[in-house]
Amino acid sequence: MGMLLVTLFLPLLGSAAMLFIKRDQSKALRTTALSVSVLSFLASLLLIPEFDRSNSGFQMVLDATWIPTFDAGFRIGVDGMSMLLVLLTTFISPIAILSSFGAIKKREKEYYFMMLLLQFAMTGVFMALDTFLFYVFWELILIPMYFLIGIWGGKDRIYAAVKFFIYTIAGSLFMLVAIISLGILYGHAHGGQFTADLIKLREFAPAIPADIQAWLFLAFALSFCIKVPLFPLHTWLPDAHVQAPTAGSVILAGVLLKMGTYGLIRFNLDLFPQAAFEYAVPISWLAVIGIVYGALVSMAQTDMKKLVAYSSVSHLGFVVLGIFSMTPEGVQGAIIQMVNHGLSTGMLFLCVGVLYERRHTRDIAEFGGITKVMPKFAVLFTIAMFASVGLPGLNGFVGEFLTLLGAYKSQFLNNPWLAVIGTSGVIFAAVYLLWLFQRVMYGPLENPANTTLKDLSRAEYWQLIPITVFIVWIGVYPKTFMGMSEMSTQALIGKLETIKFGKTSFPLIQKNPEAMK
């Protein structure tokens, strides 16, 4: 419990510390920001021994009074899914900060203040067990992200920042209405006592009549699907990615998008099962269209960053499809796929950043034959690419395979064509990524501007190598990670199947805790 607080608040303290460092002390700003972020990661590692894998509920729960009138509390805790996403956040954030050292030259003080504030808010989203608190963290993210794009971004940064802001807030206002309605509905049933306590609400909400559930479901879903982003709500993403600095893209792809898919499981499936049964098929179709559409549009891009951005639309489609398959395979696959996408797409953005730093262009046609001058970079770029392509043995495959398998056999979707069309995404993923790689890295080194490029620096190694370790680890032995969320997922799916069919399709046995390790 203590470590949960430490993990959460260290970045906030760090961002406060930024205010006391003089703005010309560039080195002090950087090292402080990085150390704080690394410390927060180390603190989150200490959560692992404390975390009980055989427990499907929330753990390390902290419940402090905040606004008693609304029964809104400072409630935090983690289950298997949020545990993984907290770890992802604390892992990616220091890497993003490290990647900023060379790239960010102006207003460093404000920059690292924003980065640490962002880390605080993201961690908070995944830990919050209170709808008000969740909403506060959710909206808090907009502020640093808006400035990261708007101040440190590219040429059209203002357009992109405003688009990102408006898109997201349009969705989240609906969520706010739903959060309030949910509290009021709870109050009606419980002597007028409004609540924002998620643990109480998840007991109560599934019993809400289906027609009301549908409205609440849609309000939450709109907000989350914009964040994911689900086709056709994705058009803010390419602009935001292209304009954001490398670290912004890494955070955006690595963590922010997962808030949407996290919300879909935490709120939409868990609170409104009746509505989820109703809307699973249409949402899954949008996910499948997104898989193919994102891949096809990605193929046509000439800007490396835009290409990777569109690939996110495709990859997140797998996650949404897995979630709404409402099978243990699909949801477990979706959860690990969230982590995977954070790692491999984050790494791809870092790779694009490496090239951008050297050439100040992201136009694919400017490159070619880079392997010759940057052989070490070529190896790591290859790994990032194949992780993203979904090659078995690397992380991406584990998630893609399980989400598609879940969707194929799902009794809720009851339509194998969703998975079949979704699977065609694996062909297109190979097309756009291999083609990117071939145009940038293979062939003769013809552009004179590229002949003197330097291979990876030490700092760049430190960004890419840790991610590579996890890419291989998850690919070879996913149990270390999937074992964390196994019980939470089983409990959730067990609940959904019992509501729908009156029984579960798999034995809900509390597995031997020893065996889960």
Added chain:
Amino acid sequence: MLDLAYLIPLFPLIGFLITGFFGKKLKSEALIGGIASAAVGLSFAVAATLFFTLTGLPADARSHTTYIFSWLAAGNFNVDVAYQVDQLSIVYALIVTGIGTLIHIYSMGYMHGDKSYPRFFAYLNLFIFMMLNLVLANNFLLTFLGWEGVGLCSYLLIGFWYDRKFEGVNIRFTGDAANKAFIANRIGDFGVLIAMFLIYKTFGTLEYNAVNTAAAVAPPDAGIMTAIALLLFLGSTGKSAQLPLAVWLPDAMAGPTPVSALIHAATMVTAGIFLVARNATLFALAPDAMTVVAVVGVTTALVAATIGIVQNDIKKVLAYSTVSQLGFMFAALGVGAFTAAVFHVMTHAFFKALLFLGSGSVIHGMHEEQDIQKMGGLKKYMPVTHRTFLIGTIAISGIPPLAGFFSKDEILWMTFEHGGHGPMWIILAIAAFCTAFYMFRLYYLTFGGKERFDHHRLHPHESPVTMTLPLNVLAFLSVVGGFLGVPYALGFFASDHPNLLENWLGPIFSQANGILGRGEHHSIHAIEYVLMAASIAIATAGILLASKLYKEESEKPAELARKFKGAYNLLLHKYRIDEIYQALVVSFIYQFSERFLWKVFDVKIVDGLINGAAKTTQSAGESLRRIQSGVTQNYALLMIAGIVVILTWLAVG
């Protein structure tokens, strides 16, 4: 003992890690190549030991699974990393590690002086590791790991010389060829993935034995079985370069020649045959799918063989030959002759690896020249290469008693017996004729006749012993390898069971044979002797025609090409399949994605709507702003107007 199966893939993995991480530091070529070769050699030793352990067991006890760890699990789904040693997997493992060792040794000579020497051996070791996972897996998913893994290595090795030019349809560099190979394979992999989903949904497991037994005991709906078999076969057409996905293999020749020998001839491309053979029961339960397999195999065998006749790149001829020979194997699978297919996998691995390594030796000796029109007369410069290449050529042509004769003859006989007594046999016989012809054309143009290269520029020489040693070993195997599968018709001089391979693999295919109604009983038909004689005659005819046209320098081939210009050009351009795909599939998808999905749908429609909504809000604000004029009289006027409206409404309402 059999639990040591994990050692077979482990050694190449260690080799990969050493050469991959420390290759640059080791510096010495001999050390790097030595470690990599030793890794595969040790695997071979383990595989051989396990093979002899198996032979000591009763036939029905020759299957053993070693569980390493649980790989993927969620809900009821569980897949292990587990290795299954049985009659089929051990044969494949022996081929892979045996030929693999020889090609590693050969590569030490061939890659000498290359700046990326350690990288090459790291990739080769990784390939062997993946290939062993593919064949030793006890479940579909682990096979799929190997399946995609060998695809990865193939991709990396085709593009090994990443800055070299390579010509093809829409291909300019080796990297383009590498992409093409990987993507064509991915289309096939799409089929394997869906097949796995369907298998898991139907049988609740992905373990080979469990699935095949469940299917045999209680066969599901025929439609499901056909779907599973066809989806798996789609994967096979990708990996084993069959129509319609055959197009990538000839371009895969952009890789170094040892790679062509190991991956694109002897081992990886036979993975498709392995997948079908491993699941013989599933295919036996899907007769329609079997027919498709047979038809695709036969068609590919003929189409590729005819293309091979007119090609002038020494490696391309061999590549089309490989496609064609793989077609023979699928034809065998399609008629239920599983043993014959595996037999041909083996003999083909011997003689095709030999031929590719021989071509590598030629290319090496000719300083990277690959055009056979610019060769000739190499016999006297490269005696060992010449002798072994000739042996390989005779073997593939199907002249007894060399290896190719036995396996190809068995396929021909089985397609006659079980493939409609005629049409399939005739097509394959024509393909066999073409094979003998194009192989001897290749042989004569390369080694025979006059020297057509520039003596001042080129000084052909024999290759070093690291390269000639593997050639000699493979030549030996190409001569004697066929005796593992002596047909019953010729068994009178041997024991009661002359076909050793069939006896060995018997238990693997007994379920499938039972479903197909194939008995153990072998009667000797007179017609079998007739067909055997016919197949020898056909091969001889092909050889004679080639020698007539190409043994001595003559104008005859050019004349023929002029005379049948249309047909010649069609074959030279490989039936223009690449061009058709390029126009109908590749360009179409790309143009559609770029011009419609992105620039119209995404930018104009979706974003247009969003920006439109924003603009509407903005302009609404702009106009409403004017009301806030700050002129008190106007506000008063509006207030009065409002009161009038409300009062009227109340009065009327």
